Amino acid sequence: MCEANAYLLKGDQQELIMESVDILRPEEGKVYIQDIFGGQRWVEGRIKEMNLVQHRILLTQD
Amino acid sequence: MCEANAYLLKGDQQELIMESVDILRPEEGKVYIQDIFGGQRWVEGRIKEMNLVQHRILLTQD
Structure with a gap:
């Protein structure tokens, strides 16, 4: 499967917010x-x- | 491999603009x-x- 994990950048940390993201x-x-x-x-x-x-998606709130 | 193809939405057409997108x-x-x-x-x-x-990425210029 080709889904990815989504991380949210918080400062210099990356918090895993969802695994196996499709859409x-x-x-x-x-x-x-x-x-x-x-x-x-x-x-x-x-x-x-x-x-x-x-398999990485990086989101930010900057 | 888990790359995707990128399409650009033009009206109701989707034009393939890059295959095997990684980043x-x-x-x-x-x-x-x-x-x-x-x-x-x-x-x-x-x-x-x-x-x-x-394996699809859809871009738009709207």
Whole structure:
């Protein structure tokens, strides 16, 4: 499977906020994320970087 | 491999702009994308939606 883990940057820490992310949709000041099991979450912030080969999504609230 | 293809939404068409995308980084009004071979491109626009299981990244200039 090709899902990724989503992390939220807090200072110099990266907090894992969702595993196995399938769908990602930036909205006004938020990011909608959905995992492969249908779990959903809206996170305040924006996408900072994604690295698909490393299965990493990094969100930030900066 | 878990890279994805990037498409740019133009009207109701989706134009394939890069295959095998590895890294994706939204910047001011642009999106930086890099493929697994090191090819780089900056696309004017923003991320509309990503679907990792379907290996699809959709950008828009709306």
